[in-house]
Amino acid sequence: MKSRERVFRELLERLTKSPLYIEKLGNRNVTRLSLAQIGLLPLTRKEELRRAGSFGHLAVDMREVAQYHESFGTTGEPSASWFTSKDLKTGGKQMRECGVGLNPDDLVLIRFPYAMSLPAFLMQHAARQAGAGVVPASGRTPVTPYPRVLELMRRLGVTIVAGLPREMELLAETARLLGSDIKKDYPDLRALCVAGELTGELRRQHIERLWGVPVFNLYGSTETGNIAAMCEHGIMHIVEKDFVVETLAEDGFAPVDPGAKGFAAITTLTHEASPLLRYFNEDVVSVEACACACGRTGSKLVHYGRAKDRIRFGEIVLDGKDIQDAVYSLVPAPDAWKAVEQADGIRFLLDSHRRKEWSEEGVRARLSERLGVPVDVEFAAEGMLLDRDELVRNAPSKKPVYIQRNGDAAPDAPAANPVRDWLGRGRRKLIDGRFSEARRLFGQATAFDPSDAEAHALLAAAYGRLIEAGNMLEKIKLLPQLEKEIAAALAIDQKLPFARRMNGARLLNTPGTLGGDPSAAAEEFRYCIAHGQADADVWVSLSECYMKLGDSRQAIESLRQALDRSPKHVRANEWMRQLAGNSEASPSDGEVREDQ
Numbered sequence: 001m002k003s004r005e006r007v008f009r010e011l012l013e014r015l016t017k018s019p020l021y022i023e024k025l026g027n028r029n030v031t032r033l034s035l036a037q038i039g040l041l042p043l044t045r046k047e048e049l050r051r052a053g054s055f056g057h058l059a060v061d062m063r064e065v066a067q068y069h070e071s072f073g074t075t076g077e078p079s080a081s082w083f084t085s086k087d088l089k090t091g092g093k094q095m096r097e098c099g100v101g102l103n104p105d106d107l108v109l110i111r112f113p114y115a116m117s118l119p120a121f122l123m124q125h126a127a128r129q130a131g132a133g134v135v136p137a138s139g140r141t142p143v144t145p146y147p148r149v150l151e152l153m154r155r156l157g158v159t160i161v162a163g164l165p166r167e168m169e170l171l172a173e174t175a176r177l178l179g180s181d182i183k184k185d186y187p188d189l190r191a192l193c194v195a196g197e198l199t200g201e202l203r204r205q206h207i208e209r210l211w212g213v214p215v216f217n218l219y220g221s222t223e224t225g226n227i228a229a230m231c232e233h234g235i236m237h238i239v240e241k242d243f244v245v246e247t248l249a250e251d252g253f254a255p256v257d258p259g260a261k262g263f264a265a266i267t268t269l270t271h272e273a274s275p276l277l278r279y280f281n282e283d284v285v286s287v288e289a290c291a292c293a294c295g296r297t298g299s300k301l302v303h304y305g306r307a308k309d310r311i312r313f314g315e316i317v318l319d320g321k322d323i324q325d326a327v328y329s330l331v332p333a334p335d336a337w338k339a340v341e342q343a344d345g346i347r348f349l350l351d352s353h354r355r356k357e358w359s360e361e362g363v364r365a366r367l368s369e370r371l372g373v374p375v376d377v378e379f380a381a382e383g384m385l386l387d388r389d390e391l392v393r394n395a396p397s398k399k400p401v402y403i404q405r406n407g408d409a410a411p412d413a414p415a416a417n418p419v420r421d422w423l424g425r426g427r428r429k430l431i432d433g434r435f436s437e438a439r440r441l442f443g444q445a446t447a448f449d450p451s452d453a454e455a456h457a458l459l460a461a462a463y464g465r466l467i468e469a470g471n472m473l474e475k476i477k478l479l480p481q482l483e484k485e486i487a488a489a490l491a492i493d494q495k496l497p498f499a500r501r502m503n504g505a506r507l508l509n510t511p512g513t514l515g516g517d518p519s520a521a522a523e524e525f526r527y528c529i530a531h532g533q534a535d536a537d538v539w540v541s542l543s544e545c546y547m548k549l550g551d552s553r554q555a556i557e558s559l560r561q562a563l564d565r566s567p568k569h570v571r572a573n574e575w576m577r578q579l580a581g582n583s584e585a586s587p588s589d590g591e592v593r594e595d596q
Helices: 004-015 019-025 035-040 046-052 085-096 119-130 146-156 165-177 201-211 320-328 360-371 419-431 435-448 453-469 472-492 497-509 518-530 536-549 552-565 570-580
Strands: 065-072 078-084 107-110 133-136 160-163 191-194 215-221 225-230 236-238 243-248 262-268 279-289 299-306 311-313 316-318 336-342 345-351 375-379
Touching: 004 035, 004 262, 019 046, 035 243, 046 078, 046 279, 065 085, 078 085, 085 119, 085 225, 107 119, 107 146, 119 133, 119 225, 146 165, 160 165, 165 191, 165 201, 191 201, 201 215, 201 320, 225 243, 225 299, 243 279, 299 320, 320 336, 320 345, 320 360, 345 360, 360 375, 419 435, 419 453, 435 453, 453 472, 453 497, 472 497, 497 518, 497 536, 518 536, 536 552, 536 570, 552 570
Parallel strands: 107 133, 107 160, 160 191, 191 215, 345 375
Antiparallel strands: 065 078, 215 225, 225 236, 236 299, 243 262, 262 279, 279 299, 311 316, 336 345
């Protein structure tokens, strides 16, 4: 085996054929540098790869290229990655460093997406090198929805499933919905391999409990290949014959102490087609020497998440792993979750088919204790975070969003904002009297964009309709949700007429002992009318305020305004008749006026 020093010098030679590094290194003679001097060389940053384009760091002739991949960042600009046949073979060996122990008796179902991303192909190479069979059941395609994947696993006797950790969670939930006992109905399954998302130890243990088999984690990227693999003792070992992993301070200049959190800089020692030198991939990791019970020596790696998911509250710094560990410390762990950064803490949306085992106060206390920051908790309405109907239908899987930074759209979200679509569909459901469906759609909108005041106000409207239609127990349960959404809408935009209208309805319909105030409600409705919301319903609501305040003259005038806009309005006509029964009509003008 070649020494790392020799492999490093060969890498430096290859860099002289890469347009990116010809420009970066200029006239510097770097081929005489030793591996210990790697810190003297410049970093390669993501934006440089994107600016370089598809061919900017290709270091081999096109005739040597076997495969092309690319990954998309939050900017939408792709980072290219090229592979020779030898690179793909090496990538397969990197995957085989995993403690799962692939062998000829295995049948591996690959659930990673195949389109443009890398892990599916490296796992396929790893399986072939071990003599194992492969079932290509790509995620994010309607060809292999969750029920079909489960059927393939059972019918074919799949022994290993490899995919995103979220896919393992969703497959387990689909099996539950279909009435399957996954610990009994898949007797051949012996292990899961996960990659492509942050998988802290608590999440890994959760997936192991779901399936009853060991879970092995892998860490890498499309640009680099697989950097580290988990052994049978749960340690992530860096594949040091192929990679140098430095951990640097956030500015990228100074190294951090062994075992301390830092930002990864990856050097691909053996990659031929598109080699990388000190690639600052914006991942937060720790690296330290390790003598493991599995027999491996060298360095182990812990992944804490991406820099873009890091949240700061004063002196407190929370990485993705901190937030994920807090979520998966809950009992039961959620089926779906999302953390939204706010000015004064973190808002968690949580969904579980076992939510009755949670108490809002208990969950809030647990999360706040783990994170050391104020926490707000909402148990998501059905379909807000996880559409279980889609799981059992022929619907493709989707890329999840776990952490949303303050003021940002959902990370990695498509360019088209679906909020307007959800709100439009929700309004139609509201008009049709399908209030629960409206609540689900409005809930999806607030989860996607918590800063949308209109979405919160419409969600409040849906809660209001459900309260009107519900029994006393349901009213008591839903009223705090209505109040919460109104407060959220007004906190975002206190001038939004529809939010003021919902607040008026709350003040009008809530008993005085619980904070109701018809006078304040009338102010809210008058504000709506003055700002363009002057439909018949708002005039009827204003009339009801006046009736509660004992002002029949104003009540009648408001009803007239309502009937001018909607002559057949049922409630307006009914109340007008009631008020007219207590009034005298003037013979000169026919007006209905208040009794004196």
